[in-house]
Amino acid sequence: MSATVGAVEAAAEASSVTRAEVCVLACAEAWRGDGEIFASPIGTVPNIGARLARATFEPDLLLSDGEALFVAGTWPVGDAPDGPVEGGIWYRSVFDIGWAGKRHVMMGPVQIDRHGNANISAIGDLARPTRQLLGVRGAPGNTVNHRTSYWLPRHTPRAFVPRVDIVAGVGYDRAAAAGPAATRFMDLRRVVTNLAVLDFATPDHSMRLASVHPGVTVADVVASTGFDLVIDGNVPQTALPSAEQLQLIRDVIDPRGLRRNEVPE
């Protein structure tokens, strides 16, 4: 009897968790085990995730104000931080800390392929693109120097492509072709989307479906991916935030609900 009541309560809890909140925790989990390194989230959901990670299971992470300062504490996304400044993290020191390997960035590419090559630069031919985006930014250096994860809030075949148009973030195949200097520190951790968590934990570092979010089927992910994913056995469901984590997300880190702008219900 009591077991049944418990199961009903857990289900009620699960049904109140939004997809965006599942994504927040899935992003936070990227930094698990990282210790005292600079967590560099790009995008709203990754920012909430990094702050959640530091506020709960990864207290030694360094977080910046997005401008030039390392700041302690936990503050809402969209607001200026109120915690004490721990130090300067000027643009040039980002290269220092990154090339020293003490950084884990989560970037938001428009295209990614099965080897983890990622494009933030432009769509089309590099000499004359059909749509110019930001440029490669720090992605080439990031990917061969330190841990890198990716966040794609819209998992579609247009984003998960057989070949990216421009390799900004380096994938495992391209790094292997470039030689040991490129692979030595390369560590692509996970790819989080609105549907699933993916990683490269396969013998040849091909992208693997690690978990599907509640309400998403493996078939949904396959249909939304423009290449063959590695699917080994039963794919688990992405973990739900705990009650404590939900409270932090909803009341402390994202009280205005900005996460819903990236992952609508």
Add this chain to the structure above:
Amino acid sequence: MTEDQVVAELRSGMTIGIGGWGSRRKPMALIRAILRSGLDDLTVVSYGGPDVGLLCAAGKVRRLIYGFVSLDSIPLEPHFQAARQNGTIVASELDEGMLQWGLYASGLRLPFLPTRAGLGSDVLQFNPELRLVRSPYGDSEELVAMPALHLDAALVHLNRADTAGNTQYLGPDLYFDDLYCMAADKAYVSCERIVGTEELATGGPGRQRVQRWMVHGVIETPNGAHFTSCVPDYDRDEAFQRDYVAAAKDPELWAKFQAEYLDGDEQDYQAAVARRAVEVSQ
């Protein structure tokens, strides 16, 4: 010196580095002076923002060496996008850290500096002249040899300077302005206010990183970084930047924007900006 006197020292075909970052502390008064000049065929080196956009739109740029071009609060720069999509510039896209390395190598008079950044990426396709170098030590790693980015001239904007070329930045980040100055044969500083050397020292020597030995000319251009940010003197003019972007996407609006803001000199520009601020507040 005036903006136009600085620009008179530049020549068509030169390689010009522009300090700041994105839409932050850009030497916009000097950029506007280049727009008014006959200069063209420039190679521009920049962590790009509207400086790059405006120079591209005016047809001043032959080749662009950059890691990104962005307006920060508005991610994509419309004039830069148009230049790339129409194929009107040669794009030498680099990893941001490689660009720093190239400036640093130039400043230190080294032919190159080694780095992992770029390995395996399409940066090597963007820049077919890039070469690899093998470590002469036991590891024998093969790295990118980032060549020195020699600048004929550097243009940077700082909060304060004295007439000798000592400067002070008051915002959170120097960006790479000292490296731009060191990488250049001639470096020109525009500043919000020229002050006495004593006043420069009030913020401590950590803020006096661009110094007279690396600077060849100083000009005072109040509000000279507009519409990019120049904190704490002023924030980015977000409303103006939005108008700039809207105008850049429409030829008719752009002609109007040019007539209103860019056809006159810097005084005319600042007067038009001040007029606009009054209109907006009413």
